[in-house]
Amino acid sequence: MNLSSLVGTVLARADQWRWTVMPPLVGVAMMAMIVGALVAAPREIVQGEVQRLMYIHVPSAVIMYAAFFVTAFSSVMLLWKRDMRWDAIARASATVGVFLCAMVLLSGAIWGKPTWGVYWSWDARLTSTLILFLIYTAYLLARSVAGPLDEQAARYAAVFAIIGVVDIPIIQMSVRWWRTLHPQPTVFTPDPALPNEMLLVLLIGFVAVFALAAWLIMLQSDTERASQRVTALRAEVDHREMA
Amino acid sequence: MGPVLTVLRKDLLLAWRNRSGWASAAAFATIAVLTYSFAFDLATGDVRPLLPGVLWTTFLFAGVFAAGQSFQDEVEDGTFDAMLVAPVPATAIFAGKLAANLIALLIIEFAQLLLATILFDVGLFTPELLGIVVIGTVGYVSLTTLLSTMGGHVRGRSVLLPVLVLPLLVPLLIGAVRATGAALGLESGTAPWMLLLGVFTLWSTLASVLLFPVAVER
Numbered sequence: 187m188n189l190s191s192l193v194g195t196v197l198a199r200a201d202q203w204r205w206t207v208m209p210p211l212v213g214v215a216m217m218a219m220i221v222g223a224l225v226a227a228p229r230e231i232v233q234g235e236v237q238r239l240m241y242i243h244v245p246s247a248v249i250m251y252a253a254f255f256v257t258a259f260s261s262v263m264l265l266w267k268r269d270m271r272w273d274a275i276a277r278a279s280a281t282v283g284v285f286l287c288a289m290v291l292l293s294g295a296i297w298g299k300p301t302w303g304v305y306w307s308w309d310a311r312l313t314s315t316l317i318l319f320l321i322y323t324a325y326l327l328a329r330s331v332a333g334p335l336d337e338q339a340a341r342y343a344a345v346f347a348i349i350g351v352v353d354i355p356i357i358q359m360s361v362r363w364w365r366t367l368h369p370q371p372t373v374f375t376p377d378p379a380l381p382n383e384m385l386l387v388l389l390i391g392f393v394a395v396f397a398l399a400a401w402l403i404m405l406q407s408d409t410e411r412a413s414q415r416v417t418a419l420r421a422e423v424d425h426r427e428m429a
Numbered sequence: 430m431g432p433v434l435t436v437l438r439k440d441l442l443l444a445w446r447n448r449s450g451w452a453s454a455a456a457f458a459t460i461a462v463l464t465y466s467f468a469f470d471l472a473t474g475d476v477r478p479l480l481p482g483v484l485w486t487t488f489l490f491a492g493v494f495a496a497g498q499s500f501q502d503e504v505e506d507g508t509f510d511a512m513l514v515a516p517v518p519a520t521a522i523f524a525g526k527l528a529a530n531l532i533a534l535l536i537i538e539f540a541q542l543l544l545a546t547i548l549f550d551v552g553l554f555t556p557e558l559l560g561i562v563v564i565g566t567v568g569y570v571s572l573t574t575l576l577s578t579m580g581g582h583v584r585g586r587s588v589l590l591p592v593l594v595l596p597l598l599v600p601l602l603i604g605a606v607r608a609t610g611a612a613l614g615l616e617s618g619t620a621p622w623m624l625l626l627g628v629f630t631l632w633s634t635l636a637s638v639l640l641f642p643v644a645v646e647r
Binding site for chain 1 (some may be wrong): 621
């Protein structure tokens with residue numbers, strides 16, 4: 187079985203689940219995350235209650251990257267297969283990625299004020315996250331100025347999305363050469379420095395945000411597909427009326 | 430090389446015959462440098478540390494503006510579609526357009542360096558600084574050329590182009606501003622920033638050359 191048919195099968199299966207399995211899964215996971223973050227997780231000694239933002243901030247940041255990679259992958263597939271379904275998926279995951287990126291920037295600002303004393307600083311990670319936000323809102327803007335079935339605009343946006351994703355490591359390298367305020371990685375190391383209870387809640391946070399993002403991408407690409415079909419039908423009606 | 434030179438000659442000839450596009454980019458760059466110099470002089474006594482930022486923001490805005498302008502006529506006359514039908518590789522067409530834009534922009538930039546030399550009283554025509562300007566310009570022209578040639582039919586393209594290009598160019602802006610600052614003796618060591626500039630330029634040129642044929646395929 188080749189890659190694209192495998193992806194197609196997985197997507198079709200997930201598509202069947204979008205109103206059965208996904209809503210309760212997302213609901214339960216989000217509830218677990220909220221209860222875990224607000225009640226179950228221990229209070230951090232130095233930073234206090236505001237540290238509880240971590241349970242949404244960190245998963246949102248990681249899943250945001252995943253969403254942008256889905257956009258880039260779908261863009262490659264669009265250029266390769268010339269199938270507009272990939273355009274719908276690319277747009278949907280970019281929309282969800284931009285939403286998560288806004289969440290990350292916002293929760294980061296709220297976290298930063300009591301911890302660093304400022305809402306915003308031109309720190310390396312803040313800067314690169316903001317640039318990502320700008321690139322993918324520009325992508326959505328570039329795609330939305332043309333109709334849902336405009337293949338040339340879709341190809342244009344796809345090329346831009348690919349350039350954007352390849353630019354990410356260079357942006358990160360360039361901004362890292364400034365001094366950074368951000369904590370050094372404490373989670374993705376062989377011996378995590380986080381206590382077990384916190385780690386567990388963080389893990390639940392990952393599952394919850396992942397499920398939410400996946401569900402939103404499904405629903406949004408459904409919507410994009412529907413608007414593609416409406417456009418096609420409208421064109422057909424116009425065509426028949428002319429005849 | 431044949432098709433590249435033909436496209437280059439055609440674009441330069443058109444740019445010369447229809448000077449208004451490039452002339453307005455040059456005028457825009459001039460007015461930007463003058464305005465910066467004037468506005469910053471009101472706010473601070475020593476404007477020299479601001480010079481690298483002034484130069485590169487002007488270069489980028491003028492470059493994006495000019496790329497949109499230079500392609501406008503091609504879209505309106507439909508000559509770009511005609512050129513793509515020609516039995517030459519799309520890469521050659523891209524290389525020709527890239528070279529034409531590069532030459533026109535370098536002329537504008539050297540004029541701005543001359544103006545800034547007078548306004549800021551700093552010697553800008555050193556080999557090191559000219560090297561930084563040329564490398565940086567190659568780096569951003571490849572991306573602006575790619576993105577301006579692609580969106581021919583997209584509405585509101587001239588407004589969209591800077592919104593698309595400028596976030597992608599942030600690494601170039603960082604590298605170019607810091608390298609220029611170091612070359613002017615405002616900070617020490619051009620080497621790391623030159624490296625960043627070089628890496629970005631290599632990347633953007635390669636990506637543009639590889640993606641252009643895919644992007645314009647009908």
